[in-house]
Structure formats: structure tokens, C-alpha cells
Amino acid sequence: MTTVLPVQTASSATSPTPPPRFVPASVGRPGRVQTVQILDPHFCVLDHVTERMVAVEDISHRGTPDCVQVPTMGDDLYSAFEVYAQLYADPTADDPRLRVAAVTVTDGSREAYLTPDMTDETADELIAFAMRMKEMARVARLMKRTSRTGRRRRRRWTRTTTSPGTPRSASSTSFRSWTARTRYRKGTRPCRSNGSRIIG
Numbered sequence: 001m002t003t004v005l006p007v008q009t010a011s012s013a014t015s016p017t018p019p020p021r022f023v024p025a026s027v028g029r030p031g032r033v034q035t036v037q038i039l040d041p042h043f044c045v046l047d048h049v050t051e052r053m054v055a056v057e058d059i060s061h062r063g064t065p066d067c068v069q070v071p072t073m074g075d076d077l078y079s080a081f082e083v084y085a086q087l088y089a090d091p092t093a094d095d096p097r098l099r100v101a102a103v104t105v106t107d108g109s110r111e112a113y114l115t116p117d118m119t120d121e122t123a124d125e126l127i128a129f130a131m132r133m134k135e136m137a138r139v140a141r142l143m144k145r146t147s148r149t150g151r152r153r154r155r156r157w158t159r160t161t162t163s164p165g166t167p168r169s170a171s172s173t174s175f176r177s178w179t180a181r182t183r184y185r186k187g188t189r190p191c192r193s194n195g196s197r198i199i200g
Contacts (some may be wrong), residue, residue, distance in 0.1 A: 003109040003120060017042060018042035019160070020039045020040055020041050021039075021040055021042070022037045022038070022039060022040070023037070023038060023040040023048060024036070024037060024038075024048065024049050025037070025038045025048035025049060025050075025056070025059055026046075026048065026049050026050070026052040026053070027052065027053050027054065027055055027056055027059070028052070033052060035049070036056060038059060039091075040061060041061050041087075041089055041101065043061070043063035043101075044061035044062060044063065044089075045062065045063060045064050045086045046061060046062055048050075055148050056124070056195075057092040059091070060088065060089065060090040060091075061087075061088065061089040061090075061091075062086055062087065062104075063086045063087030063088070065084045065085070066084070066085050066086065067082050067083060067084045067085070068082065068083050069082050070082070070083075070151065079107075081107060081108075082105075082107065082108065082164065083105065083106070084104075084105070084106050084108075085099055085103060085105045086103070086104055087103060087104075087106065088101070088102050088104045088113070089101045089102065095113075095178055097113075097115055098113060101116075102114060102115060102116075103116070103118075103119040105122070117146065120192075133138065153162065
């Protein structure tokens, strides 16, 4: 069994986060797989034994993914799309910003790599975006209430009632004759504000 020793630095010794730990990892091609010890950051949730890599340099680390789901009307089972974010590190990456830790964001088709500062900036923009979405929800909710109120008022104005003094046992012919005289002309309805007529 080969052991890969980490390089200890002063910054890692004084890190406020939990220190990395040694974990086993499977490397090699089929038929020539060996188990090595690698330094694994505390946030990594990958099983490096099960997820075999050809070489130690191919091993990367990922944290627990977090996600936001965007639902859609007409589908109660599945979301329209999802956005995931998780911690990521590639100790042998060409970009030194990926070697210790970064944050990845993906919708499943493309993956973005963010530095801590980029992550903070993006998170602030998402918070502001979320507040604007809540304002949209408030306006949409008010519009829906206004629409329901308008429908109730229209039903009240156009409702047909029996004439005062007309018994319920009156003939259907006389009742139809009365309702024909009192029903509003098609395409118009009385205005609620000043009694004038508006086109429906």
C-alpha cells in the first residue's frame, strides 16, 4: 500500500476549520488498482474508495450539495429546473484558486467555479433577487384578489331576480316577459362609481 504524505503548512495548522484527515482512496486501472492514503478536507463527502481514479492527481473533493428547486404550475411531482451549489477542491488543478477550496454552482448543464469573494457577491445578488421575487408575488396576489372581487361584483350587477310582488307560482311566460324587460342589454353593464354605462 502506497502512502501519499501531505505537506503541512502553518496556515493549515492554524485554520479555524476542522483539519484535513487521511482517508483511503482507490487509484489505478482495472486489474491494477491499489489503495493509497490521501489528505481529505473536512467538507468532502465523496467515497474515494468506491469512486476509483486512474491516478492520485485525478482525485478531487466535493462537499454536500445544496440546491434550490423552481416549481411550475401543472406539475406537482417535478421541478422545472434546479440549481446546485457545493464546496469543491482540486489539489492538483492548474488554477491555484481551486487547489484549496472553491464553490461550484451548476444547473446540471454547465458548472461555474467561484472564489469565496465571487460567492459572497453572487449570494448578495441572489438575496436581492429573492426580495424582488417576493414583491412580484405580492403584486400577483393582490391582482388575483382584485380579479375575484371584480367577478363577484359583476355577478351581483347582472343577477336576475323576480319582480317585487311577482309570486313564484307565476306562469313561466309572464316571468320570461318580465326578465326580458329588466335584463341589461348584452355587452353593457352599469358602472359602479357614477351610474353611467360602460362597454363590457
